Amino acid sequence: MIKAKNRLGLVFFPAFDWAISPTHPEREERLLYTQDQIFEEGIEDIEGIKFYNPIVAENRDIERVHFAVPDVESRVTKSHLISVGGAIKAFKAVMEKEVDKSFALVRPPGHHAQRVVYGDRGFCIVNVEAVALERIRQEYGNLRVAIVDTDCHHGDGTQDIYWNDKDTLFISFHQDGRTLYPGTGFIDEFGGPNAYGYNINIPLPPGTGEEGFLYVLDNVVLPILDEYKPDLIINSAGQDNHYTDPITNMNFTAQGYAKLNDKLNPDIAVLEGGYSIEGALPYMNLGIILAMAGIDYSKVKEPDYNKEKLKQAKDITDYIKQVCNIVYKKWRNKEELWLKDIKGKDYIQNQRQVYYDTDGIMEKQVQNFKVCNKCSGVNTIDSRSDTGYHIFAITIPRDACSNCLDEGYRLYKHSLNKYTNVYLQDRVNDEYLAR
């Protein structure tokens, strides 16, 4: 029998009784064929691979990351708490050293869920990785973490959550926002005042294939990770870059995805999107499992795999090289750029609109980050939705200084009456208030 080189924990929770709607891409059937493949290959008999059930996350875990409006109960279902619980289990198995690595194959996905949650966007309500990671930080202390989002869509939710957090490096490579939902993820989205340069986007042209993705990895992602030296690397593992995916336009393959994981060498992977459920997911997931377990994946391929047909065009290759060059230079120059763009300012304000495509909600928000020289700085969100809410949300970051802590509480106490809801996230004391 085969033995895994790395002990791998698998939280395989296909949620066969949950769907957004009967014909939605996020439906019961999504991981059915992945399960067939995993079972048929005999993965559970491989020495060193261990299967875990999810735990059920608590409302408090959600509040640590999100401002669910009006509250967690109204927005978050048991299925979401279990999906998050699956990721928590995956993290814990690694933290407790029961396994070397883990992979949470859970649904629903999460990387489009931002700090404020009025509803479902991009099939996500709760940011699975972020909620799991913050629970782990709460239990095990602060960790330096890199989240590499390999989904075809920009991980705008994760970007929003870690925008101003230097201890969480966020790197997303994805199909260019000018050609795909959610329409963000450009190079100049570079992080908040305290984490300027720690939010890295690599927008890729439609038609990017194995060559392009591995180029990005070798020339941007891996060098940055080498310099950043994270305690944990998380792969936000969407699988919709596949050449058969029905809602994207990329040319990635199971082999490529396995290689990517082999090189990236993540401690934890969490499944995100990926909707070619028969033609891609069974092979992509198998590839990731084998790569993470350190088992030969060279024989994993799709039924219709054709290397020649999937070869990346030369103009695409050249374009990707240019993008990579710009992104990497910008990372190297982040301190200078900070001096130029941030230094001397007391606050940085961002105005933006957020569209909830799944639920059809429009939100307008103003985020305000205090530039503090002692900590990440207290920050606030003033947000209105077309469902009638107007909320004010205050975040006191994990590393807040006493001034920022006091200021957070002061803002909460003295907030104006015009708001329908006011929230305070006190990460220092793990306290979450609302009124």
Add this chain to the structure above:
Amino acid sequence: MIVGLDMGGTNVDGVVIEDYKIINKVKKPTNRDDLFGSIWSALRELLMGVDKSKIERINLSTTISTNAIVENKTDAVGMIIQPGPGLPYDFLACGDENIFISGYIDHRGEIIENFNLSEIERAINIFKQKNIKSCGIVTKFSIRNPKVEKSIKKLLEKDFSPITMGHTVSGKLNFPRRVYTSYLNSAVHSVFNEFSSSIKKSLSQEGVDAPIFILKADGGTMNISAAEEKPVETILSGPAASLMGINAMLPTSEDAILLDIGGTTTDIFFLANGVPLFEPLGIKIDRFKTLVRAIYSVSIGLGGDSSIDIEEGQIKIGPTREGKPYSFGGPKPTPTDAMIVLGQIHDGDREKAYDSMLALGEKLNMAPEKIAESILYTMADMIKDKVDELLDEINSHPVYTVKELLYGKKIDPKLINIIGGPASILAPILEKKFKLPCYFPKDFHVANAVGAALAKPTTEINMLANTSQGVLSVPELGLYEKVDRSFTLQKAKEKTVELIKESALSLGASKDEIETEILEESSFNMVRGFFTSGKNIRIKAQTKPGLIHELRSDWND
């Protein structure tokens, strides 16, 4: 009148049961060099003075196939394996010759690429050269489409027999196990068939014409002709016999822990609402993980004759047995010696038993009686630790739906049923440790034979209907047919129940003893593009494992 016989490693036990009572019993030592002779002499003795015309059935639990595998006395098998893309496959080379062929079937059952005829011709040549007669043919995903296995079988039929096709051994997904199970089935074919023809011949010479059934590892039986086809199903039926025996003597409908405490080992089983727990995929034999359906049983090296040492100031019992107990002339102190010192067993040399406890006690500064007591408590602790660990594992087995995760059944034992030599002595201690009532039957010595006698035919089938492709398959029955778009979960359930009844009848079950049960059912909407293209319906069903009847109550509590 039913005859039950269980051949174990040391003894052959037999019973005759009539009107819910044991009317005759026998115990004979097993001669490993003559298994048929051992069984036959026990059977003959058992049938002496019995009205042979009243025998309704004969149920046998044998170690014929198990021994052949463990002792490496199986036939050479030529394997033809189609691994397709996926895991590396060298580790699947279990046959004496292994030919890996090209082509593959995907998870939908579509033949993406066919095999090459020349590969099969090459295999035939090699097998012939090596004088191999038995074959196994297994493709990945053959349970989704058996065509490739069937067409290769056609090519081999002229020259080889037996030939086991992977899709016939189980309807469960697990390619490596399917390969091993198919290999073993062909490997034990002749040794089992020799046995079965001898037993049939001998019985008919004795004037017995009752149907003969063979016990399986799942605690059910199959008639002897089914066993001749699928002899791999006869492996490791011993633990199943003892579990069925406990259930016959101590019936319950609760969650329960079942223990068979012997001289060398303790076997642990569990009941959920009175029904035995199964291995999720199949039993492991020798180095092979198989798809042979089996009762979940875990054996630990702890019994009445386990040797005792003191290590780092602690009493250490087992896992080995180094011979008889000290009081019976053995080399080491054992739990049996402790029981003799405590006056709970009146056998063996009491003085020697006392000496052995005295010597152990000195190392821990304890009086002989005190350490003897300590030994029994340690035994109970060891059993409890293992049971707790297993329950943890069982209760965290993977589930795949929100409903199961939130409300799924957890095993919560309400009682313990024990058989075996030390059962009555350990029961009160286990009762204290587990805080659960413990029961043991009077006549545990023949529990295994009783279990074999009262087991009834069992079978399991897995149906998959994909109405988008228009295919319905039940691999265990070799069924692969068209199905139309109007097929529903309800229709599928009805069809499964019909099929499982037929299958049970073909295994020799009588109509009134077939109790069908649907274990799993699901129906997925298949959406392609923006339209529902069909349904993916999956059903697992079985005949409920159980007893022909219970034994009339004569147990202690």
